[in-house]
Amino acid sequence: MMEYKQGAYRQYIDPPYTVKIEFSRGCNLSCKFCPIDVLKDYSIDKKFLKPDMCEIIAEQVSIVKSDGRIELTMRGEPTLNPYVLENVSILRRILPNMQISMFTNGVVFFKNPGLMYELIYAGINILNIDCYNGTYDRFYDLVEDTISDAEDIELRDFREFSAYKRHHNGNRFKIINLVPDIQEGQVDVRQIHNNAGNVNPQYLANLPGYKVKILPMEENCARPYRELVITWNGNVVICCHDWQSESVLGNLADTNLDDIWWGKKHLSILRSLHDKDRTGVPCNKCDYSGGYRLGLLHNPFEER
Numbered sequence: 001m002m003e004y005k006q007g008a009y010r011q012y013i014d015p016p017y018t019v020k021i022e023f024s025r026g027c028n029l030s031c032k033f034c035p036i037d038v039l040k041d042y043s044i045d046k047k048f049l050k051p052d053m054c055e056i057i058a059e060q061v062s063i064v065k066s067d068g069r070i071e072l073t074m075r076g077e078p079t080l081n082p083y084v085l086e087n088v089s090i091l092r093r094i095l096p097n098m099q100i101s102m103f104t105n106g107v108v109f110f111k112n113p114g115l116m117y118e119l120i121y122a123g124i125n126i127l128n129i130d131c132y133n134g135t136y137d138r139f140y141d142l143v144e145d146t147i148s149d150a151e152d153i154e155l156r157d158f159r160e161f162s163a164y165k166r167h168h169n170g171n172r173f174k175i176i177n178l179v180p181d182i183q184e185g186q187v188d189v190r191q192i193h194n195n196a197g198n199v200n201p202q203y204l205a206n207l208p209g210y211k212v213k214i215l216p217m218e219e220n221c222a223r224p225y226r227e228l229v230i231t232w233n234g235n236v237v238i239c240c241h242d243w244q245s246e247s248v249l250g251n252l253a254d255t256n257l258d259d260i261w262w263g264k265k266h267l268s269i270l271r272s273l274h275d276k277d278r279t280g281v282p283c284n285k286c287d288y289s290g291g292y293r294l295g296l297l298h299n300p301f302e303e304r
Helices: 051-064 084-094 107-111 114-122 136-146 201-205 257-261 264-274
Strands: 018-021 068-072 098-104 126-131 154-157 175-180 227-230 235-237 248-251
Touching: 018 051, 051 084, 051 227, 051 257, 084 098, 084 114, 107 114, 107 136, 114 126, 114 136, 126 136, 136 154, 136 175, 235 257, 248 257, 248 264
Parallel strands: 018 068, 018 227, 068 098, 098 126, 126 175, 154 175
Antiparallel strands: 227 235, 235 248
């Protein structure tokens, strides 16, 4: 094994495939499949990414990953952020080659449909609306009416246009993408998990088709290899399932992102996951299958 030196393993670990940025911690819904239903204080005491931190995040991301895919998602509803348009504009200005998608429950659009326009023209490429609780047809009609005069905005369906992929010229798209309710099981790549033990276990136990797994699982996991996850306050956490920030790798207010992504703590966790060791927190409570192409994962402390 090589002696560890800060940054010594950059040649052995790729940059992140996806960057997830949290605009809001807290929501205007409380869905049973979501940790918000358990962590209710998140919605009582909402937290928002502010423009000064968004600028720091964008600048740091540009050093590690200048193109690829950004998802505005995580532990809350992004459209609740009072700085949502300003933040999107900052990301687009500093990261012009990134494909930027947002996942929203769309509730605010019923009162303010024009916000869809504003988000798209501020820099969102793919605006994904999660159509919970039988709202798909309502959203379809709302979006169709709202963009009827906009020739450059398309209405699509997540089942045939996935925002989980980086598309050719994805930074130039203007798409509103309707996503079927995750509880209906119509999209294979969207499945209900326990989010590192933060989803109501009684709900999961009564969910048709859900299989309770023995934890900790002895499985590889690709997420921390491929996804960079940044919360509203600049914390970089190990995974999007880490709802309680139990494994913080660093904070961008005082540490460079490249030293976090290629840092010893991150790489040590990757080595454990490569060895199917999920005994660390929060992985020991997580029932996520590990993702795709697990055979490509490698020990970050060994040459490829």
